[in-house]
Amino acid sequence: MNRLAELSADPAMAPHLPELIRAVSAREENFFQTNKKGMALARALEKLPTVRPSSNDVDQDRIRIGTRDDLDDSQSSRLHEALTGLKPWRKGPFDVFGIPVDSEWNSAIKWNRLAAHLPSQSGKRVLDIGASCGYYMFRMASHQPALVLGIEPYATFYFQFLALSGYLSIPRVHCLPLRLEELPVIRRCFDTILCMGILYHRRSPLDTLLQIHQLMAPGGQLVLETLIIEGDGEMALFPKKRYARMNNIFFIPSVTCLSHWLARCGFADIRCVDISRTTPDEQRKTDWIDTQSLTDFLDPRDPAKTVEGYPAPVRAMVLATASPK
Incomplete structure (x- = not known):
């Protein structure tokens, strides 16, 4: 399903291509042949x-693929059934051949803050870490990067990317069904890394930032968007059990604390x-x-x-430059 062979033209990626192909093939085999959820998503994709x-x-804020006139009624019905079978749609919005896919998050708001x-x-x-269905990757593509x-790693979002990218057919835009720790250490490769809505899900945020730094070209820019606690204290909130009903939230720092993390992991100009x-x-x-x-x-x-009594979600967007190490 992936167009990984295209990466052979990139001198930084080509040496790692065999390892990437093995990792992606193993994950896709699981999705398509053994994982019940993945197999259901694959059936939706086939429609x-x-x-x-x-x-x-x-x-545009609502990414548009085709128009309603591109499909007959039967095709439009099949498309709606397929897109519904790929729920939940967390990131967007999209207009897919006249079908408005109103995602949970209006990702255009965050994109416009970044842009x-x-x-x-x-x-x-x-590099986009935790790319979901690819909304930010598709928006980034219009900026003429060499590679996005x-x-x-999550099957639902990966299959959503496959569905959308199959119609968009944007060169040099790829998504791999891998976790950060499964990605080969492609040292000093990426000029820009997006890590948005990820860090608070990581048990060891400093280890994550160190992994990211290894991947970055000297002078590269990290775009880090994460939950924060307000105030100037040098501290982080560590929820007892759940935060906003989520049990996979670990460290929520102040901006000052986050800046210290970044500095200690090799970033400057924070x-x-x-x-x-x-x-x-x-x-x-939404209905999606x-x-x-x-x-x-x-x-x-x-x-x-929050329902647990913690401060309601506030997010900060921080830019930082990778210092040479």
């Missing part, structure tokens, strides 16, 4: 109509470019997720707190 979109647009501070990506290698590589409270305009329940969302995670009597 996608074979059609070439008349035009695409990845430069205001993003230098030219022309000719650069970009995503890693996304600057916070945005702090935003998460609101229902950005994250909400069938699960709870932000308002279900907050105290109904005091939306400034």
